Amino acid sequence: MTDTSATTIPAADLPSAATVDTAAATDAPGSRTMTASVLQAAHELTVEQVPVPAIGPRQVLVRIAAVGVCGSDVHYFHEGRIGSFVVESPLILGHEASGVIVEVGSEVSAERVGERVSIEPQHPCRRCRFCKAGQYNLCEHIEFYATPPIHGAFADFAVIDDDFAHAVPDSISFDAAALMEPLSVGIWSCRKAGVGPGSSVLIAGAGPIGIVTAQVARAFGATDIVVSDPVAERRDVALRYGAHRGIDPINEEIPDAAFDAFIDASGSPIAVKQGIRALRSAGTAVLVGMGADEVSLPVSTIQNRELVVTGVFRYANTWPTAIALVEAGLVDLDALVTGHFGLTEVEEALESAAKPATLKSMVVPAT
Template sequence: MRTCALTAVGELSLVERDRPQIESDEVLVRIDRVGICGSDLHYYQHGENSGNVVDFPHVLGHESAGTVVDVGSDVDSVSESDRVAVEPGIPCGDCSYCTDGEYHLCKRMEYMSSPPVDGALTEYVAWPAELVYPLPDDVSLREGALVEPLSVAMHACERGGVSEGDTVLVTGGGPIGQLVSEVAMARGAADVVLTDVVDEKLRLADRRGVDHTVDVTSEDPVSVVRERVDEDGVDVVFESSGAESAIELTTEAVKRGGTVVFVGIPLDAGLPADVVELIGGEYDLKGSFRFRDTYEEAIEGIRTGRFDVDGIVSFESPFAETQAAFDRAIEPESVKGVVRVSDDS
C-alpha cells in the first residue's frame, strides 16, 4: 500500500509499506479522507509537538474516515463496505481514568499520529472495531474525517458549560475556533464574538453566523466585548489560538465568576492572571483536552444539519500532492485542508 511518511522536517514522501493484518477485534479501513490538523503541521515544520518528538520516518494524520474492507472474527458492530469515521485514540481500558469514563485522559493512550503511533495518511489502517462509527448515507467521507475536530469543539463547549443565553468570546479563527463558535451557537449562546488577525477567517466566521468578529490588528477585543455585548464581560472565553497575546486578554474579557477554557496549544505561555486576581474575579480556568464519547452525537449533528463541518474546508488535495497540501495548509488564510487518499472516492 502507499503511505505518506514524514521522512525529515519539512519532507513528506510517498513510500510502499505492507498492508496491515487485523486482529480478531479489529477492522481494516481503506482510508479515504484525512484532515490536516495544526499538530500535524507542527510535526511537519518542527519535528515535535508539545514535547512529543518524531522518530523518522513517521506517518501523520488523525482526522480520518474511510471504508471497511475486512473485519475480524469477533466483530459484529460493522460490516465490510461500511463507510466509517475513525476515532483516533486507543485508551488502555484499565487505568483509573478509563474505568471512571474519562478515557481521553488515559496516560497510556495510543493516539494516531502522536509518536510513536503512526497516523492515517496511508491507504489502509487496522483499528479496533469499537472505535469506528458508521456514517449515514447523507454524511460524506470528508465530513466523517472532520468529526474529530468537531469533537474537540464539542468537548470544549461542554467544559465551558455553554448554555442558553450565554455570551461567548472565541479567540482564534482556525478550524477549532470556527467549530467552537458553531457548537456554542447550537447550544443556545446569545452572543458569540470571534477574534483573529486574518481577514479571510473573520469573513468565514461572519458567513457562519458569528454575531461579532474582531480584527485584533485594528480593534481591542476587550473593548468590543464591553461595548457591544456586556459591560461586565462575557460568560465564557474559549482560547483556541495558542497566541500569548490572546491568552493574556482572556481574564480581561470574561466577567467575574465566568469561565475561561484553554483549547489552543501555546508554544510557551503562562497563566493570564495572578492568584489575587483569580480570587477576586472568582474565575474558573479550565483546560480542554481532546474529547470523549462524542462521535455518535457529532455524526448525528452533521446529518441533521446542526453542524456544518464541510464549510470550514479551504481545499482538498490528492494523495500524491500531500506535501503541497501541507505547505498550503500552513498559509495564514487556510482554515482546513483535506487530503483525498483514495482515488476511488
C-alpha cells in the same frame, strides 16, 4: 499478525453511496502493502509502500477516503516534535479520517464490512483509572494516530478499534465524516466551558477549530458568540458559520468582564490574557490552541472573579453528538474544506495551512 479469521469484502459488493471513486476507495487489500506518506524527519516526507496494518479481534481495517490536515500535523512537519512528543522514527501523519470498513477482526460482526465510518483516532487501554472513569482521553497508556510512535492515516488503510469506527449515514460526505474529529474538539471545548442556552462566548482564533467551536456554541444555545481574529477574511467566515460578531484584536478593544466563557483556539499568549480578562465572575476559560509552553496569566483577575482556567486534551464520548449535529444540519463541515490533495501532495497540503484563505485541506488517498 492479522487475525486469520478476519472477514473481508470484495470490491464488487460495496455500497454505491460513497462520494469518492468506489473502486479506488473501498477495494479490500489484495496484497498486504499500501501506499503511505511518511514523515522521515522535519521537512522530509516520502511516499512509500509499507505493510498494511494488522488487525486484532476487536478491530477493523478501514480503507481511507479522506483525511483532514490538522495543526499538529503541520507542527510535526516543521518542527519534528510537539512538546515531549518527538518524531524519532518514520511516522505516518494524519488523524482526522474517514473511510469504509473492508476487513473486521474475528470478534466483530461481518455485517460491518462495507460500512462508511468516521474514525475516532485513539486506542485507550480501557483499564486505567481514567478509562474506568470515562475520561479515556486522559488514559495513561493511550495510543493516538500520528502521535509518535503511532502511525496515522495519510495512507490507503488504517486500523481502529471497532467501537471507535463510528457509522455515518450516506447523507454525510467523507470530508465531513473525517472532520468529526475537529468538531469533537469544539464539542469538548464547549462542554468544558459550560456553554448552554443563553451563554455569551468569546472565541479567540477563526481557524478551523474556532469556526467549528462557534457552530457548536450556537447549536448548544449560546446567544452571544464573538470571534476574535486579526484576519478579516477569517472573521467573515466566522460570521457565516456561527458567530454573531467579529473583533479585530489588534485594532479593537476586547470588552472587559463581558462573557460567560472564553475558548482560546489561537495559541496566542496575548489572546489568552485578553480572553481571561473578558470573563465575568465565575466564568470559564478553556485553552485549546497550541502555543507557547508557558504564558503569564492575570492571576489577580482569576482570583478576584473566581474564574476557572482549564485545558483541552482531545475529547471523549463526542462522536455521537458530532454526527447528530451534522446530520441535523446544525453544523456545516463541508463548507470548511478549501482544497483536496493526493498522497503525493501531502507536503503541499501541509504548507497550505499557512495561507489565510485556507480553512481545511483534505488529503484523499485515492486521488
